[in-house]
Amino acid sequence: MATETHGAEHATEGTGLVFHPMDQFIVKPLFGHGDVGLFTITNVTLWLFLAIVAIVLLMVVGTSRRAIVPSRSQSVAELAYGFVYKMVEDVTGKDGLKYFPYIMTLFMFIVFANFLGLIPMSFTTTSHFAVTVPLALAVFIGVTVLGFVKNGPGFLGLFWVSSAPLALRPILAIIEVISYFVRPMSHSIRLAGNVMAGHAVIKVFAGFAALAAVSPISILAITAMYGLEVLVAFIQAYVFTILTCVYLKDALHPSH
Amino acid sequence: MAVEPYQEELAGTCVDAGGSAIGMPQLCGDWVGNQVFWLIITLVVIYFILARVALPRIASVLAERQGTITNDIAAAEDLKSKAQDAEAAYDKALADARTEAHAIAQRARDDIKADLDVEKAHADAEISAKAAESQKAIDAIRASALENVEIVAKDTAAAIVAALGMSADEAKINAAVDRQLKG
Numbered sequence: 001m002a003t004e005t006h007g008a009e010h011a012t013e014g015t016g017l018v019f020h021p022m023d024q025f026i027v028k029p030l031f032g033h034g035d036v037g038l039f040t041i042t043n044v045t046l047w048l049f050l051a052i053v054a055i056v057l058l059m060v061v062g063t064s065r066r067a068i069v070p071s072r073s074q075s076v077a078e079l080a081y082g083f084v085y086k087m088v089e090d091v092t093g094k095d096g097l098k099y100f101p102y103i104m105t106l107f108m109f110i111v112f113a114n115f116l117g118l119i120p121m122s123f124t125t126t127s128h129f130a131v132t133v134p135l136a137l138a139v140f141i142g143v144t145v146l147g148f149v150k151n152g153p154g155f156l157g158l159f160w161v162s163s164a165p166l167a168l169r170p171i172l173a174i175i176e177v178i179s180y181f182v183r184p185m186s187h188s189i190r191l192a193g194n195v196m197a198g199h200a201v202i203k204v205f206a207g208f209a210a211l212a213a214v215s216p217i218s219i220l221a222i223t224a225m226y227g228l229e230v231l232v233a234f235i236q237a238y239v240f241t242i243l244t245c246v247y248l249k250d251a252l253h254p255s256h
Numbered sequence: 257m258a259v260e261p262y263q264e265e266l267a268g269t270c271v272d273a274g275g276s277a278i279g280m281p282q283l284c285g286d287w288v289g290n291q292v293f294w295l296i297i298t299l300v301v302i303y304f305i306l307a308r309v310a311l312p313r314i315a316s317v318l319a320e321r322q323g324t325i326t327n328d329i330a331a332a333e334d335l336k337s338k339a340q341d342a343e344a345a346y347d348k349a350l351a352d353a354r355t356e357a358h359a360i361a362q363r364a365r366d367d368i369k370a371d372l373d374v375e376k377a378h379a380d381a382e383i384s385a386k387a388a389e390s391q392k393a394i395d396a397i398r399a400s401a402l403e404n405v406e407i408v409a410k411d412t413a414a415a416i417v418a419a420l421g422m423s424a425d426e427a428k429i430n431a432a433v434d435r436q437l438k439g
Contacts, residue, residue: 020276020277022276022277022279022280022281023275023276023277023281025277025280025281025282026270026271026275026277026281027281027284027287027290027291035286036286036287036290037289037290038289038290038293039290039293040290042287042290042294044287044290044291044294044295045290045294048294048295048297048298049298051298051302052298052301052302052305055302055305055306055310056305059305059306059309059310059314060305060309060310060313063310063313063314063317066313066316066317066320067317068317068320068321068324070317074317077310077314078314078317078318081311081314081315081318082318100311101303101306101307101311102303104306104311105299105302105303105306105307108302108306109298109299109302125291125295127282128281128282128287128291129282129283130282130287130288130291130292130295131291131292131295134292134295134296135295135299138299192282196282
């Protein structure tokens with residue numbers, strides 16, 4: 001029986017190149033081989049936990065000396081702080097700074113999840129819609145609720161473009177409402193789609209590396225894609241964060 | 257076809273018997289609950305770490321640094337004005353010292369001049385005294401010389417008269433010599 005299995009595997013490998021670019025996204029239990037239940041500790045759990053560890057290392061351990069002249073890690077932590085703080089201040093204004101910790105949480109989580117996902121053999125949590133959709137929905141629901149709490153029914157003025165001619169306003173309102181509800185979708189699919197596509201492409205190139213003739217090109221392509229993915233990892237975190245700021249600004253100041 | 261047991265267990269709606277994904281794992285509904293559950297826990301943990309520990313700490317460090325920089329600039333400004341004051345004081349002291357040095361030199365010069373004048377006057381007086389004394393001596397010598405000449409002339413005249421074999425009254429001879437001398 002064992003030899004039979006072995007033979008069968010050989011047969012599939014012999015048929016040619018084997019591409020499994022999506023296998024890297026499979027969620028599996030970390031211990032044992034059972035089903036993935038709600039509380040099962042999976043590879044998702046592991047890499048989410050590692051993101052927490054990385055954030056603690058940078059933001060807590062790295063700044064533990066509270067030096068006036070910062071060490072390298074403290075510099076990076078201050079840089080991240082200043083980057084997001086300035087983004088929130090510039091986009092939403094002073095009254096948006098109250099929500100800075102939430103936005104910082106989003107940014108730090110996404111940026112670390114993305115970069116941890118670039119480690120070979122790792123699992124990229126942000127490549128899953130199951131992760132990015134809750135993030136985007138949290139922003140969407142939070143911002144909408146905040147808009148109504150802060151402005152009351154006046155928040156609906158966001159959809160009523162008072163600078164447009166009166167006849168156009170109902171049509172514009174419909175477009176505005178649709179675009180408003182598309183926000184969480186685009187917000188989440190942009191992040192997961194970018195990350196997933198890059199990782200899948202790298203895996204496809206890696207599949208080609210099995211052919212001796214094209215393997216140098218394939219490895220070069222992997223290197224180039226990896227460089228691109230490093231950029232994407234940061235840029236997508238930045239884009240997600242700045243869009244969150246823009247949505248927050250709409251909630252705080254709905255008038256155009 | 258026989259498969260290894262664990263693959264059989266893994267096989268489901270999203271993973272085939274070979275352990276490979278069926279379609280996109282992202283669209284597998286079986287895993288969503290697990291991912292969302294752990295994501296929420298992760299986000300809450302990160303939020304509390306950042307909001308309670310990291311962000312206040314970084315904010316305080318940044319504020320402290322800003323304060324230190326402001327203080328240092330103020331201190332530097334202070335020191336600069338102090339240095340300028342010190343320089344002004346130094347310049348003033350230098351100028352004072354220079355004027356004083358001038359005054360002292362002038363005074364010294366004046367003193368020396370006064371001393372010199374006194375000495376000069378003293379010396380002049382001494383010189384004129386000496387000169388007067390000398391003059392007196394010369395006069396005395398001259399007078400005595402004239403007297404001697406008279407005596408010699410008288411003696412010589414008496415001797416000549418005696419040599420000529422004549423005798424003459426001393427008083428006549430003297431009168432004749434006096435006459436000649438005056439003549």
